[in-house]
Amino acid sequence: MLKWSTLSPIERREAVAGYLFILPWLIGFVVFFAGPILASFVLSFTSWNIVGTPEWVGLSNYERILTTDPFFKKAVSVTLRYSIFYLPLEVVCGILIAVVLNQKLRGIGLFRTMYYMPFIVPKVASSLIWVWVLNPRYGLVNTLLSKIGIMGPNWLGDPDFVLPSIMIMALWGVGGSAVIYLAGLQNIPRQLYEAATVDGADGIQKFFRITLPMLSPTIFFQLVLGLIGAFQTFTPAFVAAGRSGGPLQSGLFYMLYIYNRSFQSMRMGYGSALAWLMTLFILVITVLVFRSSNYWV
Known part of the structure; x- marks a missing residue:
């Protein structure tokens, strides 16, 4: 991968244009896929009823499920x-x-x-x-x-x-x-x-x-x-x-x-x-x- 400083002005404009083209997909990926996955993983260690503030409970959820x-x-x-x-x-x-x-x-x-x-x-x-x-x-x-x-x-x-x-x-x-x-x-x-x-x-x-x-x-x-x-x-x-x-x-x-x-x-x-x-x-x-x-x- 080339460093940004080594790119010519034309190449920089093309690179920026390329990133702008994929930006909607990246935003959708983060908001609708990667974000929810990460959020669900963090929430699995909490007690949360949607309305209040999540309370950290560690592995208690997993322990209760399995036992x-x-x-x-x-x-x-x-x-x-x-x-x-x-x-x-x-x-x-x-x-x-x-x-x-x-x-x-x-x-x-x-x-x-x-x-x-x-x-x-x-x-x-x-x-x-x-x-x-x-x-x-x-x-x-x-x-x-x-x-x-x-x-x-x-x-x-x-x-x-x-x-x-x-x-x-x-x-x-x-x-x-x-x-x-x-x-x-x-x-x-x-x-x-x-x-x-x-x-x-x-x-x-x-x-x-x-x-x-x-x-x-x-x-x-x-x-x-x-x-x-x-x-x-x-x-x-x-x-x-x-x-x-x-x-x-x-x-x-x-x-x-x-x-x-x-x-x-x-x-x-x-x-x-x-x-x-x-x-x-x-x-x-x-x-x-x-x-x-x-x-x-």
């Missing part, structure tokens, strides 16, 4: 169970839909659009639709089940069905992942399939010997994004299960618990500590996923 907070363990348990079951379903469904949409058929563009549209629908709107669809008395699902003599469950009122219901709501938008997998499929050289056909490989062998190995970088990318997204699940849980997390807190996701502590209980310091613990946990899991990629990507 005496029963809802913290419940929120972690719900989020982990959701992630363990939802992520494999998202990967499998996304790949299967992408394989179907990768066929050269008339009108395939229309089907690709139809599968992608649920992904761009606002989550609040789609969650409200699913709350109606899963209504135990007049919802579409239970109405159809009653037509064949099956009594549908209370999807969002039974603790055993709250989490599966939210998974179904999330899987409705799997078209977003399918589009990414579709892009990965279209980057696989056709010559590999032609050579496999000459060698006598059938469709299943091509899928497991060519498609999945060549698609592994895309799967890895989607797995990391899906993992982060699963831990940040909030809107479907809030709309479907309410801020309390539904019956027996069976839908009390971690982000929902952060919201409750920060904005319902007005404990911003405690909520900030919860957020930083989640950040560290996601970071550790992401690092482990990156380490495992050496064996399968």
